[in-house]
Amino acid sequence: MRYGEILTAGVLALFSIYLMVKSAELPIGFIRGQGPGGGAWPFWLSGIMLICCAMIALNWWRRTSPPSQSDEPFFDNHGWRTIGLVGGGLIAFIGLIEIISMYGAIAVFLFYYLWFLGRHSLALSLILSLATPLLFFFFFEGLMRITMPTGMSFTDPVFDFLYDIIY
Incomplete structure (x- = not known):
């Protein structure tokens, strides 16, 4: 379970980074008179997901989450x-x-x-x-x-x- 948690967080973090890079091909900021650019929502939501993955990794490293303390198999x-x-x-x-x-x-x-x-x-x-x-x-x-x-x-x-x- 411990390795499954960090592996899942790592895969999701890589996916978040990929989505942020692809979203940045479009404007990610506020466009005057139009509103948010085409890549704004995907970019910032992917950024939030990346921060969540970092928090999961931190909890895994500190062993503060139940899965990070478990030696049970990831999937039964x-x-x-x-x-x-x-x-x-x-x-x-x-x-x-x-x-x-x-x-x-x-x-x-x-x-x-x-x-x-x-x-x-x-x-x-x-x-x-x-x-x-x-x-x-x-x-x-x-x-x-x-x-x-x-x-x-x-x-x-x-x-x-x-x-x-x-x-």
Whole structure:
């Protein structure tokens, strides 16, 4: 467990640095009359993540966190099974984006995660897995004017209806 904690913090720190470098290709400061530059949010959020990784490493070095004091294995059988189920769900999610749209894939993944993995009630799983993509749609498409993949043509009637609400 001890080495798993520092390894995870190290990988996340490297990912944070990579995201900061890529974000800095766009303006990361405030642009007068426009607001934050295109790389501002990714850069500063990655910077915060890097600081968190440094704090995890400090706690690991000082042995003040429970994982840094543990000699237990990082993953047991249940941990590996969970990684497989969640990872498989994410791979299916990515594959579904081009077929049933980003929002449809979010709905399917949320339902799978809440109902199958989380063992929540069917009603709660259905409500959250349908409401969340709708909120995301109106946020990204309506407020932010960012178009997400809409999948194959059989999803067009749904999006035509939702676009009519926005416009």
